[in-house]
Amino acid sequence: MELRDLGEFELIARIERVASHAGPAVSLGIGDDAALLRLRAGEELVVTTDAFVEGVHFRWRNEAPGRVGRRAVAACLSDLAAMGARPLGCTLGLALPGSLPLRRFDALVRGLAAEAARHQAPLVGGNLTRARETSLSLTGLGAVKRGRALLRRGSRPGDRLCVTGVLGAAALDRARAERSRAGRVRHAPEPRLVAGRRLGAIRSVVACIDISDGLLADLRHLLGPSLHATLDPGELPLPRGFRAACRRLGLDPEALALTGGGDYELLFTVRGNRPSVAQLARRLGLPIRELGRVERGAPEALGRRSGAGGWRHF
Amino acid sequence: MELRDLGEFELIARIERVASHAGPAVSLGIGDDAALLRLRAGEELVVTTDAFVEGVHFRWRNEAPGRVGRRAVAACLSDLAAMGARPLGCTLGLALPGSLPLRRFDALVRGLAAEAARHQAPLVGGNLTRARETSLSLTGLGAVKRGRALLRRGSRPGDRLCVTGVLGAAALDRARAERSRAGRVRHAPEPRLVAGRRLGAIRSVVACIDISDGLLADLRHLLGPSLHATLDPGELPLPRGFRAACRRLGLDPEALALTGGGDYELLFTVRGNRPSVAQLARRLGLPIRELGRVERGAPEALGRRSGAGGWRHF
Numbered sequence: 001m002e003l004r005d006l007g008e009f010e011l012i013a014r015i016e017r018v019a020s021h022a023g024p025a026v027s028l029g030i031g032d033d034a035a036l037l038r039l040r041a042g043e044e045l046v047v048t049t050d051a052f053v054e055g056v057h058f059r060w061r062n063e064a065p066g067r068v069g070r071r072a073v074a075a076c077l078s079d080l081a082a083m084g085a086r087p088l089g090c091t092l093g094l095a096l097p098g099s100l101p102l103r104r105f106d107a108l109v110r111g112l113a114a115e116a117a118r119h120q121a122p123l124v125g126g127n128l129t130r131a132r133e134t135s136l137s138l139t140g141l142g143a144v145k146r147g148r149a150l151l152r153r154g155s156r157p158g159d160r161l162c163v164t165g166v167l168g169a170a171a172l173d174r175a176r177a178e179r180s181r182a183g184r185v186r187h188a189p190e191p192r193l194v195a196g197r198r199l200g201a202i203r204s205v206v207a208c209i210d211i212s213d214g215l216l217a218d219l220r221h222l223l224g225p226s227l228h229a230t231l232d233p234g235e236l237p238l239p240r241g242f243r244a245a246c247r248r249l250g251l252d253p254e255a256l257a258l259t260g261g262g263d264y265e266l267l268f269t270v271r272g273n274r275p276s277v278a279q280l281a282r283r284l285g286l287p288i289r290e291l292g293r294v295e296r297g298a299p300e301a302l303g304r305r306s307g308a309g310g311w312r313h314f
Numbered sequence: 315m316e317l318r319d320l321g322e323f324e325l326i327a328r329i330e331r332v333a334s335h336a337g338p339a340v341s342l343g344i345g346d347d348a349a350l351l352r353l354r355a356g357e358e359l360v361v362t363t364d365a366f367v368e369g370v371h372f373r374w375r376n377e378a379p380g381r382v383g384r385r386a387v388a389a390c391l392s393d394l395a396a397m398g399a400r401p402l403g404c405t406l407g408l409a410l411p412g413s414l415p416l417r418r419f420d421a422l423v424r425g426l427a428a429e430a431a432r433h434q435a436p437l438v439g440g441n442l443t444r445a446r447e448t449s450l451s452l453t454g455l456g457a458v459k460r461g462r463a464l465l466r467r468g469s470r471p472g473d474r475l476c477v478t479g480v481l482g483a484a485a486l487d488r489a490r491a492e493r494s495r496a497g498r499v500r501h502a503p504e505p506r507l508v509a510g511r512r513l514g515a516i517r518s519v520v521a522c523i524d525i526s527d528g529l530l531a532d533l534r535h536l537l538g539p540s541l542h543a544t545l546d547p548g549e550l551p552l553p554r555g556f557r558a559a560c561r562r563l564g565l566d567p568e569a570l571a572l573t574g575g576g577d578y579e580l581l582f583t584v585r586g587n588r589p590s591v592a593q594l595a596r597r598l599g600l601p602i603r604e605l606g607r608v609e610r611g612a613p614e615a616l617g618r619r620s621g622a623g624g625w626r627h628f
Contacts, residue, residue, distance in 0.1 A: 027358055032466050033396040033523060034362035034456070039353060044341055048348035049405040049453060051443040082347040091363040093407060093451035127451070129365040137407035137441070137451035139363060142348070152346050209347060 171260020
């Protein structure tokens with residue numbers, strides 16, 4: 001059975017049946033002109049919109065539909081994590097071709113709804129429309145104490161640059177799936193929502209971004225045009241067995257970890273020596289790696305000066 | 315010049331240049347992982363997501379790109395109006411083919427941004443992605459006093475059914491544009507934001523919906539399966555010159571006004587006789603028409619019973 005065999009309202013009803021649209025912040029979920037959400041006194045709203053498009057962000061042939069839904073929600077909620085927000089809910093704009101098999105739709109929606117519910121970000125509304133290709137537009141809504149959101153800006157020379165978890169797993173998984181005919185995308189990133197909220201409560205944490213485009217690209221967004229950091233590729237936090245797996249595929253492990261993207265770890269700066277890396281790891285409940293210190297100067301100029309030694313400047 | 319000739323960041327910069335992302339509620343606009351918005355004490359958040367897809371909701375060949383942008387924003391904000399919300403801001407998920415002319419992109423974005431700014435719903439964030447066809451996913455954010463949002467539910471037999479403005483103009487405009495080779499969509503609906511907020515402040519107003527799908531379809535959403543209203547097609551509020559224009563195109567004016575959709579007027583119910591229609595019109599600053607009373611009973615059963623007389627039962 002294909003989507004064209006069902007009406008819009010039947011499809012929306014199928015979403016409603018699997019979506020948890022109840023949550024502590026939800027006054028009114030799916031079904032009216034809009035949803036209603038409650039913030040606590042002294043909080044401000046955090047809002048982010050992310051797209052997930054067939055042929056750009058995913059391919060049906062190498063990924064289970066439920067995982068596509070799960071990854072789309074995780075990517076959106078990761079932006080809330082990077083602001084130090086607690087999730088309130090999310091809305092979904094879903095565009096689908098009439099020829100899409102109903103089983104694929106159901107699995108996609110179940111994956112979406114389960115990931116949203118797992119992070120207390122229930123699906124509270126959205127929109128369904130026909131289109132030539134499948135695309136998901138997710139809006140994540142969260143709340144943070146007024147004036148306490150973790151922004152990208154604010155880092156200064158001397159700040160310590162740190163990252164949660166490990167880097168490269170998502171890129172390696174994509175490379176694997178693309179090289180083999182029967183290869184499947186298996187990696188699903190974990191939005192660091194709990195870690196983000198805990199980081200937001202640490203006064204010496206200055207700035208934060210989630211790594212969606214790759215460590216190097218997002219480091220540029222974090223530090224801007226007049227700061228840089230000197231990274232030692234040998235010190236990158238890599239997954240267990242990563243170097244060997246890259247070698248088998250003929251890939252450069254450091255390049256993959258630096259530029260691959262899709263891991264959704266948090267990259268942040270800390271002013272002064274407290275908390276230590278060990279203390280950070282305990283408070284966040286995650287491995288933390290200190291990658292270096294923020295330095296003065298434009299990244300390009302330094303990159304040229306330093307040449308192509310074992311270190312890369314950005 | 316086409317979009318593929320520019321990078322994602324240059325295109326985002328072009329949006330930032332025309333978007334007003336300042337507003338009374340905006341703590342942080344475009345440029346970080348997420349935007350920050352402030353609600354007032356005692357308010358709750360109103361959120362709605364709407365899609366606008368090439369070939370479904372608009373066609374480049376018969377509509378100016380700026381008008382496409384304007385209509386997309388208006389449709390989204392209309393849902394906030396129907397809840398009685400004051401707008402806080404909006405986010406935009408924009409998917410575009412690389413072959414789109416840059417001039418069309420610029421005009422689309424200017425139309426979007428101008429309409430958003432005009433309603434104090436500044437564009438505070440979003441996402442840009444490549445796709446095979448153009449689609450816009452808009453999320454409207456608003457605020458309403460806790461517990462005072464205008465919902466769809468709650469109407470009872472005896473309630474008066476009223477509508478703002480006139481019906482049929484958007485459908486007539488679409489029919490005109492589609493029948494002529496060089497026809498253009500010219501109508502741009504006005505989201506009834508001020509009227510919606512004023513309705514929300516009137517205690518005797520029970521329930522409200524915006525008419526996006528047509529009066530009949532949205533009346534069904536408002537009254538649900540166990541209530542109906544008896545409408546007199548001769549009493550529909552039609553635009554000036556509408557009957558004659560319909561006759562010239564061979565269209566049934568009442569059918570168009572009942573089912574056409576796209577006018578984004580507010581359809582609402584009022585308990586008791588106060589305020590009168592004249593008082594409502596003064597308070598809302600708009601023409602108001604009383605269409606009838608809410609009655610008990612399923613609409614289908616009555617429709618069959620009443621046959622095909624001059625009256626239609628829904």
